[in-house]
Amino acid sequence: MTATLRVGTRGSVLARTQTxxxxxxxxxxxxxxxxxVHVRTDGDRLTGSLATLGGTGVFVTALREAVLDCRCDVAVHSLKDLPTGPALGLTLGAVPAREDPRDVLCARDGLTLATLPAGSRVGTGSPRRAAQLRAARPDLEVVDxxxxxxxxxxxVASGARDASRADDGTGRDLDGVVLARAGLARLGRLDAVTDTLDPATMLSAAGQGALAIECRTADDxxxxxxALxxxxxxxxxxxxxxxxxxxxxxxxxxAAPVGTLGVLDGDTLTLDAVVIRTDGTSSLRLTARAxxxxxxxxxxxxxxxxAAADLGSTLADRLLAAGAGEMMSS
Known part of the structure; x- marks a missing residue:
């Protein structure tokens, strides 16, 4: 007899697809x-920006409660949404192979980050992406x-947008948006990508492209x-x-303006990290290996x-010693 496994998911198309x-x-x-099992989270219900919502836990708390209450047996999260602290009674049961973690630009008329005209309006809900956009192209207008x-x-507009108008009446008020490539890949929407952004310019969020399968510590x-x-x-x-x-x-x-990406090659883990001022005027970038x-x-x-955790902590200490704390709070 096969066992029934109740799998919790948010209700968005992307969440349901990856779950x-x-x-x-x-x-x-x-x-x-x-x-x-479909669960509505605060991140689905509230309409403010990620920064004003507080960021941490808004997309996962309700799912975690559903697992703890035994309404579902496991929950599938976008790993970048998981708070870094431990959750009592829950464990990270598995992390499947991640999709390409890079960010991408989806712009009108095939434009790239380098070819967007000055004054172009580029949308993102991520303070990390916004800060790196401002650092790379201070002549763009970043829209939350x-x-x-x-x-x-x-x-995203089609054809040249009249810069004198924020909205032409169609709702197409942007020249481009920056999104995670992984989400577009899972949705079969890579045709919208006009530029895959180099991590040297746009370093991804911790856990970007990866999924987390969370379950009760007392597996029953x-x-x-x-299977996990x-x-x-x-x-x-x-x-x-x-x-x-x-x-x-x-x-x-x-919601912090911090990018980081680890890559395991054989037995060597390389971790790259960047901390950026929200206005993009300065940044700290360091790399470590173990x-x-x-x-x-x-x-x-x-x-x-x-050893992997120690690598992350040690690199963070180096960033803090170089002034990352002040940079994040500015």
Missing amino acids: GQVAEALAAVGRFTIEL IRGNVDTRLGR VPGLSA AALDDRPTHLAVIAERALLARLEAGC ALPGRAPNGTDESARQ
């Missing part, structure tokens, strides 16, 4: 019957936006632990441990996990 992909994988390796992928893409679903272990990807899991440890030491949430012990095929090796 469906995870659910199919869990069903394949664990032979579960899947039941999707909210909404799902279709809503954001729908605001037969076969779930083995089969889905867990060692390079992704160890990289995001380092990225999240850096954020935690900086005391920076997902050899990770262990040979587990997934991210469960405790010695490797600790």
Whole structure:
């Protein structure tokens, strides 16, 4: 007899799409019957910017409560939305292989970041992206936006936009938007991309492109632990441990102007990080490397996990010593 696995998801198209992909994988390796449980979060309900909402936890708290209340057995999150602190009674059961973590520009008429005319209006809801946009192109107007992928893409004009008008009456008031490539890939919308942004210009958020499968610490679903272990990807899991440890030491949430990306090559984990003033006028960027012990095929090796976390904390300490704290608060 197959066990029923209740999988919690937010209600957005992107959330349901990526949760469906995870659910199919869990069903394949664990032979579960899947039941999707839709949960509405504060991030779905509130309309303010990420910065004014406080950022931390707004997209995950209700899902976590649903798991703890046994309304679902696991929850699927965009890993970048997870607060870095521990959640009592919950554990990060698996981190599948991440999508390409880079950010992309979706602009009118095939324009790139380099070819956007001065004064172009570019939308993003991320303080990190906004700060890096201002650093790369101080002549652009960065516009704070909210909404799902279709809503954001729908605001991009076609043809030259009259700079004297913010909105031409169609709602297409932007020359471009910056989005995560991973979300567009999962939705089959990569055709909208006009420029894939180099991490040297636009470093991604901690955990960007990765998904998190969270479950109760006291696992009570037969076969779930083995299924999660089969889905867990060692390079992704160890990289995001380092990225999240850096954020935690900086005391920076997902709304902070901080970018970081870890890459595991063999046994060597390289972690890159940047802290930017919100106005884009200055930044700190550092890189660190560490050899990770262990040979587990997934991210469960405790010695490797600790080494990855230490790498993130150490790099954060170097950033703080160089003035990152003042830069983030400015």
